[in-house]
Structures are given as structure tokens and as C-alpha cells.
Amino acid sequence: MLFSIVLPAVLLIVMFSLGLSLAPADFSRVFREPRGFWTGAFNQILMAPLVAFLAATVFDLPPALAVGMMIVGLCPGGAISNVASHLGKGNVPLSVTLTATFSLLSIVSLPPLVALSVYYFIGLDSPPVKVASLSIEMFVLTAVPVFLGVAVRQAMPQRAGAIQAWMGRTTVFLFVFVLVAALVSNWSLFVDNFAALAPDLIVMNALLLGIGLLTSRIAGLDARSATSVAIGTAVHNGTIGIAVGVMVAGTTSGLPPTTLPTAIYSITVWFLTIPFIFWRRQVASKEPQTALV
Numbered sequence: 499m500l501f502s503i504v505l506p507a508v509l510l511i512v513m514f515s516l517g518l519s520l521a522p523a524d525f526s527r528v529f530r531e532p533r534g535f536w537t538g539a540f541n542q543i544l545m546a547p548l549v550a551f552l553a554a555t556v557f558d559l560p561p562a563l564a565v566g567m568m569i570v571g572l573c574p575g576g577a578i579s580n581v582a583s584h585l586g587k588g589n590v591p592l593s594v595t596l597t598a599t600f601s602l603l604s605i606v607s608l609p610p611l612v613a614l615s616v617y618y619f620i621g622l623d624s625p626p627v628k629v630a631s632l633s634i635e636m637f638v639l640t641a642v643p644v645f646l647g648v649a650v651r652q653a654m655p656q657r658a659g660a661i662q663a664w665m666g667r668t669t670v671f672l673f674v675f676v677l678v679a680a681l682v683s684n685w686s687l688f689v690d691n692f693a694a695l696a697p698d699l700i701v702m703n704a705l706l707l708g709i710g711l712l713t714s715r716i717a718g719l720d721a722r723s724a725t726s727v728a729i730g731t732a733v734h735n736g737t738i739g740i741a742v743g744v745m746v747a748g749t750t751s752g753l754p755p756t757t758l759p760t761a762i763y764s765i766t767v768w769f770l771t772i773p774f775i776f777w778r779r780q781v782a783s784k785e786p787q788t789a790l791v
């Protein structure tokens with residue numbers, strides 16, 4: 499029931515909440531702030547999957563866990579990354595634009611790349627990943643509620659704002675509930691793999707935050723935009739990651755190994771991201787508009 503009903507329902511609510519926060523200006527920002535957008539795009543499309551691949555390979559993870567690591571790297575940012583950007587005094591509109599754009603793009607990009615990862619790490623003996631079916635499921639669970647949220651905001655902007663305010667807090671609670679419930683349901687599997695995966699995922703997080711700042715400096719972004727790009731590069735949508743891991747494993751009960759990296763990353767990502775947020779708040783307060791990284 500957790501994976502067949504509760505998890506999809508939570509993902510629908512999370513993505514609907516994201517849609518409520520969007521306006522047409524968030525998508526036109528791609529053209530109005532191209533350097534920030536394309537820097538974030540470069541990181542999310544290329545660097546995050548590359549770092550995930552290197553981490554899975556260098557640390558010689560078992561095949562199913564390596565696939566799970568790739569799922570982490572391939573997932574877009576989520577609403578929680580927008581919250582983190584806000585807390586770090588980042589460029590929140592840029593963060594929202596990146597989250598929305600790549601949440602929709604992942605419907606097309608994520609299924610074939612996950613299928614390729616399964617083939618590479620597990621081989622010919624792996625169960626086939628039905629790319630078309632996975633794309634359709636992701637479209638229903640991500641794009642449909644996002645578009646519905648956008649439509650509600652356009653039709654009832656004031657009411658949508660009030661709904662989104664409390665729904666944003668609710669989605670964080672729901673994700674934590676699903677994460678805890680999933681871990682408890684397979685506690686022994688989580689404990690057996692936490693020590694092996696946690697250091698790898700912390701290194702991955704550190705690299706992604708660093709890459710976010712480095713590429714922002716190269717692009718000449720101000721401090722606030724650099725903060726949002728770095729957080730968007732490092733903080734991924736755990737709800738989508740767990741859902742995709744379940745779909746790939748083809749199970750409706752228990753926590754499959756393909757979901758473990760996402761579940762553990764959803765915890766370890768804050769070991770470095772919280773100090774990073776406090777640091778970026780200090781940077782923004784000293785030079786709020788013009789500072790580079």
C-alpha cells in the first residue's frame with residue numbers, strides 16, 4: 499500500500515504544490531536570465547549525472563545500488579530545493595524556474611537514462627525497463643499535477659497563493675512521512691547499507707555544491723544566483739527518486755535497493771547543505787546584489 503498508493507499520492511500533491519507556485523514569468527525567465535538558467539541546466543543535465551556515475555564506479559557499488567545512485571543524479575530539483583534557496587538568501591525565482599523546467603524535462607530524459615544505467619550496471623540479466631511505460635507514469639505523476647496547479651493559480655491567483663502557503667509545509671511533512679515509513683519497512687536493509695552509502699553520498703553532495711559554485715563563478719553570476727544554482731545542483735527531488743526506484747524494481751512492497759541511495763541522500767544531503775545555507779546567508783548579507791561566488 500505504501501508504494502502502490504501512498505507514494506504516488508504524495509508525489510501528486512508535491513508536484514501540484516509546485517504548479518501552484520508557478521507563473522508564466524517563471525518560464526520566460528529562461529530568456530531574461532539566460533546565464534543563470536543555462537548554468538543550472540548544464541549542472542543538472544550533465545554534471546550531476548556524471549558525478550553520480552563516477553561515485554558509483556569509483557566506490558564500486560553493487561549493481562542495484564549503482565543504479566540507485568544514478569537515479570539520484572538524474573532526478574530534478576524539488577520544492578525543498580526552492581525552500582533551501584530561500585533560506586540561503588538565493589535567487590528564488592531562478593530556483594523555481596530550474597525546478598519547474600527540469601521536473602518537466604525529466605519525463606523525457608530520465609526513463610531512457612535510467613534504462614541505460616540498468617543495462618550498464620546490471621547487464622543483460624537485468625529486468626527490462628519499459629521506457630515508454632515509465633515515461634507515461636512520470637507524466638501522470640509529475641506533469642499533470644504541475645499543469646493543474648498552474649491552471650488553478652491562473653484561475654484563482656489569490657486563493658492559489660493561500661493554498662500553496664500551507665501545502666508547501668504539508669508536502670515536506672508528507673515526504674518525511676513516506677521516507678520514514680519506507681525505511682522502517684525495510685530497516686535491516688537500510689542499516690546494512692547506510693555505512694557503505696553515506697560517505698559516498700556525502701562526497702557526491704560536496705562535489706555538486708562545489709561544482710555549482712565553480713560554474714557560477716565561471717558564468718559571472720552574482721552571489722544570490724550562485725547560491726540557487728549550487729543548491730539546485732545538489733538537492734534533488736527525493737519523492738521522484740524513490741518513486742522511480744520502485745518503478746524500476748517492479749515491486750509494490752518493501753524498499754528495493756534501487757531506492758536506497760535516494761532515501762539515504764535525502765538525509766545526508768543536509769549534513770553539508772545546512773552549513774552551506776548559513777554560509778551563503780552571510781555572503782548575501784555582506785554583498786547582497788553584486789558579489790560573485
